Amino acid sequence: MKQKVEDLDWKNLGFVYRDLPYRYEAKYKDGEWQEGKLIEDSTLVLSEGAEILHYGQEIFEGLKAYRREDGKINLFRPDENAHRFALSAERLAMPPFPEDRFVEAVKQVVLANKEYVPPYDSGATLYLRPFMIGTSNVLGVQAANEYTFRIFAVPVGAYIKGLNPADYIVSEYDRAAYAGTGQAKTSGNYASSLLPSVEAHKNGFADCLYLDPREHKYVDEFGGANFYGITQEGQFVTPKSKSILISITKRSLLELAKKQGLNPVERQITLEEAFNMKEAGAMGTAAVISPVGSITYEGKKHVIYSETETGPVTTKLYNELVDIQYGKQEGPEGWVQTID
Ligand code: PLP
Numbered sequence: 001m002k003q004k005v006e007d008l009d010w011k012n013l014g015f016v017y018r019d020l021p022y023r024y025e026a027k028y029k030d031g032e033w034q035e036g037k038l039i040e041d042s043t044l045v046l047s048e049g050a051e052i053l054h055y056g057q058e059i060f061e062g063l064k065a066y067r068r069e070d071g072k073i074n075l076f077r078p079d080e081n082a083h084r085f086a087l088s089a090e091r092l093a094m095p096p097f098p099e100d101r102f103v104e105a106v107k108q109v110v111l112a113n114k115e116y117v118p119p120y121d122s123g124a125t126l127y128l129r130p131f132m133i134g135t136s137n138v139l140g141v142q143a144a145n146e147y148t149f150r151i152f153a154v155p156v157g158a159y160i161k162g163l164n165p166a167d168y169i170v171s172e173y174d175r176a177a178y179a180g181t182g183q184a185k186t187s188g189n190y191a192s193s194l195l196p197s198v199e200a201h202k203n204g205f206a207d208c209l210y211l212d213p214r215e216h217k218y219v220d221e222f223g224g225a226n227f228y229g230i231t232q233e234g235q236f237v238t239p240k241s242k243s244i245l246i247s248i249t250k251r252s253l254l255e256l257a258k259k260q261g262l263n264p265v266e267r268q269i270t271l272e273e274a275f276n277m278k279e280a281g282a283m284g285t286a287a288v289i290s291p292v293g294s295i296t297y298e299g300k301k302h303v304i305y306s307e308t309e310t311g312p313v314t315t316k317l318y319n320e321l322v323d324i325q326y327g328k329q330e331g332p333e334g335w336v337q338t339i340d
């Protein structure tokens, strides 16, 4: 059933699927991407032999539209999502969707559903979920030759706990292999994180923190966000790893941290080091910046900064990032695209 805009409680949206009036769809057939268009039907019809149902050719993206104070709408670095989507496609042996068409389609979906972009100051945003699946029939393990690309939109609130510290547990499982698909945004990585996250939630944790899959010695990332720490010396550090998603929020924060004099660096971070950070956080589109209150490992809880308060470095980074996203502050050139 279509979501009525008047039924939305902007301050209590959660992070759940809702069926909005319009989505964008384009199909790949006969070796090329066909012209796409906005459609109303939120369902997909698939053959039982469709590649996606058996061998998992799926990639996706996540980006947000922000209502500005003047009523216009901002997109945050959509060209970066378009580019990562093309890289994910390459890793999954899928035909890349043209990056300029990706950004154009995102804009079309936002404008078509624009009354669903939450009001300025509600703390909510319109989340865009572009994805692509292999649709042609296969039986042997092989790539499809037909694909569907879609973008749907959903108004959302905080994904983790917003700017309140959350508790994490170090997982004994891996979500992605060392030279596997961790750098691609593909459903398989999330499928392998489901059991660990169910167990983590059951035990009261917000999510898992995954270790590097080769040695289980270094911090990799959370199930749905990258990790950063602020060392005792005040340096912003974030893992360098072949098995993590190259987060657009992370890359943005590396720039903001540099400007704020935090001397940011991407390098391996041992778990012991992570426990001793002055502050730590999760960063991502859905997560924004969410402080880490504690990390539990082998039954021992390591509190980082505070379980109830957010540290000053995290707060400052959060404020600057969010101000740029909402257009309250000018960011580096090209980060924000404003649409009416
Ligand atoms: N890591 C994982 C596993 C994610 O799912 C996400 C979310 O997209 C991120 C990191 C953060 O990436 P980004 O900042 O581009 O949203």
Ligand code: COI
Pocket: 061, 062, 063, 159, 223, 224, 225, 284, 285, 286, 287
């Ligand atoms: C995002 O931040 O866009 C993601 O895709 C993370 C997901 C776990 C909700």
